[in-house]
Amino acid sequence: MSDVTIFAPSPTLTITVEEHGEQPDIHLHPGGQGVWQARMLLRLGTSVTLCCALTGEIGRMLRHLLQDEGIAVAGIEREGSGSAYVHDRRGGHRDVVAATEGDPLARHDLDELYGVTIREGLRSRLVILSGPAGEEALPSDTYRRLAADLREGGATVVVDLAGDRLDAALEGxxxxxxxxxxxxxxxxxxxxxxxxxxxxxxxxxxxxxxxxxxxxxxxxxxxxxxxxxxxxxxxxxxxxxxxxxxxxxxxxxxxxxxxxxxxxxxxxxxxxxxxxxxxxxxxxxxxxxxxxxxxxxxxxxxxxxxxxxxxxxxxxxxxxxxxxxxxxxxxxxxxxxxxxx
Structure with a gap:
């Protein structure tokens, strides 16, 4: 059981190109709002479980990278296109080379991820609801249901959201x-x-x-x-x-x-x-x-x-x-x- 559970429906594989001497220096890391929150929690000595959908070959790579960082993964695996981006930082700022938000969650996948989040969230008693990689990843109403059900089960709910997802969470x-x-x-x-x-x-x-x-x-x-x-x-x-x-x-x-x-x-x-x-x-x-x-x-x-x-x-x-x-x-x-x- 972790201290904190994070609902991060679609983590992102980040590929960043930087300069090391005269050679390109290429880095692969898991990213996205929930992952960045999890990374800082670990630095502060707080254990974390990330509830997420791991999609296709990108998802398989993400699982290994997340676990290598010490983040526990409670994920569902599915086929398709996952969220990823390639950034070139050799000029001193982020130039987007390529980016994809990945495939939206299908209904059955969302049901499974919802159940995993309830299970892990009620075990840890503190849950962060973070946003997905893209606007179409999952229905905004998911956040209303999660907030209401987690609090009904006695968990503390922290949200870092905006727009329709924020409105939905507030309703819960x-x-x-x-x-x-x-x-x-x-x-x-x-x-x-x-x-x-x-x-x-x-x-x-x-x-x-x-x-x-x-x-x-x-x-x-x-x-x-x-x-x-x-x-x-x-x-x-x-x-x-x-x-x-x-x-x-x-x-x-x-x-x-x-x-x-x-x-x-x-x-x-x-x-x-x-x-x-x-x-x-x-x-x-x-x-x-x-x-x-x-x-x-x-x-x-x-x-x-x-x-x-x-x-x-x-x-x-x-x-x-x-x-x-x-x-x-x-x-x-x-x-x-x-x-x-």
Missing amino acids: GVDVLKVSDEELTAAGLIEDPSPSAVMAAMRRLHRSGAATVIVSRSAEPLLLLDGQGFLQVESPRMAVTDTNGAGDSLTAGVAAGIAGGETAREAIVTGVAAGALNVTRHGLGTGDPDAIAELRAAVNVRVIVDDTAAEVAQPVTGHVSPGGLAALAQPDDATRKETDR
Whole structure:
């Protein structure tokens, strides 16, 4: 039994060409949102089972690569075309040479994968629902059913989704939702990325079925809303190599903390530190766990006391330990008197 189960319906075989001296350096790795989350969870000492469809020869290769990384695979095998891409990075950025989303899941394959996910998710008690490689991989309603059934069985459900899949998961109910302000804009939930607009959207998402809502805001401080109110969480400023995978590292850090017994507002510190370190690296979902532990001290947390004006926040003196975060949600007597006027 693993600490965390990840629903990753269509992992991707990634082939990357880089430069080593004057010779091309070719790398094969498993990839995709769920895989990057799993990779960071392992770095943080959290065991993972990946529930996925392994399709054709690409799927057979992926199984070996995933297991070589230490990720337990609970997959269904099927024939067809799997998800894969070839990227050329010799010019210093990602040039797409070729890419395929793979074949959608057939009804019987989806039924089998659904059952595997329920089994593994109820064993681990914490499940991340991640997105597929393509829009047509599986019906969005799958996420509603999974979220509802897993929570009914007593599992904690964390989602990192957007669009129709996010709407479906919310209908089923989730414990932690992570989304970006860009995704909120694309969904028409905000017209501008201002803190007040984002916070209004977070309140709507909270009422719609997400117990905790986390919104990443690119270089701006992250926002968290739960039953105790809002937090503003500022990441340390790191020299950026590649921003891809930072959001998945954030989600993985939060899940690792929750699996270890923390609340979401305690676990957000590790999540932000993991995301910050990931942008300094070429590998997605990677990072030294000791470096992440040290970066936790550089994460600044503020409690937003007046949630009608996003700019009004009470700064924390120094850096807050995860154990002290819960107390921050309760304003002191002086603050209560000011906000009660």
